[in-house]
Amino acid sequence: MKQQRQILIFEEGKVSVKPLKIAQIENYKDAFLEMIKEGLETSFRILKSRPRSEYEIKSNLVRKNFLESEIELIVEELKKMKLVNDAQFVDFFLEGYQKNKPYGEFALRQKLYEKGIVKDLIEEKLTEYYFSNSAEEEAYGLMIKRIDKYKNLSKMEKIKKMTAYLFSRGYEYSVIESVLSRAGVLDDLD
DSSP, X not given: OOOOOEEEEETTXXXXXXXXXXXXXXXXXXXXXXXXXXXXXXXXXXXXXSOOOHHHHHHHHHHTTOXXXXXXXXXXXXXXXXXOOHHHHHHHHHHHHHHHSOOOHHHHHHHHHHTTOOHHHHHHHHHHHHHHSOHHHHHHHHHHHHGGGGTTSOXXXXXXXXXXXXXXXXXXXXXXXXXXXXXXXXXXXX
């Protein structure tokens, strides 16, 4: 297990550093600069693979035992560098998630909320996204990819499976009904 960060107390305040760095630190300024450097390096590592929300960055720094006040400073530095921006993160997230196996609006809303995105930004970005994209088209594309799995099922079983699948992906019932109707699955159902 990795060693915890050690908290050094100076007249100017508290600073956390890695235990191996303590011997090199002579004053508050040295400790502060070392902490900022370590926090930025930690953040750069997780930002290397994909953009992250502010909440994800903060959560990672908490797990690495940075102090709350330090986390705020590090995140502010990342914002100044334009490496953390929740609005850009949501755009990236929506584009990436919706490309191959799209989710419905409900699931997207939930996933973004879990990433720490504020409700107003979620609503704004989903409205923008669905202004130029159709939930029905995305759901239809998903269903077409899976329709062969259901070809040997009875009509009712097919409807049940397709509905359950699309519902599990966060699509509203009105979208699901429209997709099933468009695919002809609901034909001759009297």
